[in-house]
Amino acid sequence: MQPLLSIETVSKHFAAHQALRDVELMVGAGEFIALLGPSGCGKTTLLRCIAGFLTPDAGRIRIDGEDITRAPPYRRPLNTVFQSYALFPHMSVLDNVAYGPRRAGVARAEAQGRAREALALVGLEEMGARLPRALSGGQQQRVALARAIVNRPKLLLLDEPLSALDLKLRRRMQIELKHIQEKLGIAFIFVTHDQEEAMAMADRIVVMHGGRVEQVGTPAEIYRAPASRFVAEFVGEPNLIPAEPAGPGRIRLAFAGLELAAPEGTRCAMIRPEDVVLVEGAAPADLATAGGTVEEVVAIGPMTTLFVRCGDVLLKVARLGMSGAELHPGAGVTVGLRPAALHLIAE
Structure with a gap:
């Protein structure tokens, strides 16, 4: 069975620094993958290569078999949720979520209908008229998620979207995010440096270190059978x-x-x-x-x-x-x- 996403010996340099070294990864449809590692390990660089914000120096990235290595971000069947949420402060919650369909040429009424459905999925259907500044951090995070899923992409990329939340809210959002992912059936790739976050949500964890993939496995495999001393010391x-x-x-x-x-x-x-x-x-x-x-x-x-x-x-x-x-x-x-x-x- 063909994987949804194939990352094939991808490498990336920034001047003398090699951020990614021959990274290989296959992601299936509907999988929840966590990219886990310390700061500077290459996980965000890899996410940005998948999203199209960076172009690898070597290797290939494919979605459903199609080579998208050099395709611009807007031509990729995916969306990204950023750490900062990046909501338009002057737009209502409903218009923020409807922005993507409207930009794709969907009529206003239909775009707002899709936006209401997306807001219902994240439990914010009653807050469409509010401005982002009237929402809590957790609610803003869910608006950003609704905006990303409104067009039902094949793949959703999340760059540490929970890191700005307090501990209790972050743990609650971990559970909600996993439930939303299971309901939608969309593949998620989630960047985090928090091992507990990765263990709580991911179907498989990709542990990265020094631009390389140290180990790919289920949370139980990563915890009980680490492939290297680094993985053993980083997890648990x-x-x-x-x-x-x-x-x-x-x-x-x-x-x-x-x-x-x-x-x-x-x-x-x-x-x-x-x-x-x-x-x-x-x-x-x-x-x-x-x-x-x-x-x-x-x-x-x-x-x-x-x-x-x-x-x-x-x-x-x-x-x-x-x-x-x-x-x-x-x-x-x-x-x-x-x-x-x-x-x-x-x-």
Whole structure:
């Protein structure tokens, strides 16, 4: 089955800086894709190449098999929602949304009818007469979304549209945005540096670093099986335990002398804080254990994270519903790891 969007070995330079390096990506119809990475990783440059605001130095971009690499933005079957929303301040909400159809030659009455339908999709059907300045940040974001979807493009590009919102509103808008995307069936490509945002909304996440794609996968794959040390460290809070060779096809971890079968080149093992066990009493047979000392206790809401020193390794241990008073810095504990919960990373 032909993908909706094909990005084929796309590269882009700005003077001596290479912003994109042989980027490859396929996006299916109706997919929600998050481009995730730190500032300067190339995610916005890639989005602007897809939108037509930048032209790649090398490679091809296709939509439904058609090469659009050098097509102007207005000839591409997509729309973009910008971080600033870019609403016309002198126009009503309804006229802002109807602007696209009107510019395409649609009669005023029909354009306004389409605009009302788009506003209904984002829950703003009663606010068409207002000016943008009379709306909250979340409402302006939804107007920008309605304006982008009014002509039902094949692909919608979103450049960090939630970044200006406060935390509670941003989380609510994440849920609303995902519901709207599912209702419309339009493919979304969403740029963000917020890992929680990407994990909450995306069908697949594209992790970028240094202009390259480090890994493409579902949120579970990115979190549980990162392809590189960078992905492991960027997504979530990993425990990375150094390893050294222990014979052909074997490594020894810097934790309880634990030995494992491992591919050549494995340099460390990752385990998430919620998978580290605090042992009380006799340890189960499937646990590798070591004694440690609590160095710090951090309680945030229902979750408490302990920082436990086991020799040269500092482990983060996450526990749900444990008060900070139960353990304190300086307390001795026994920590256990299940080999099945470890993910091996080569460097």
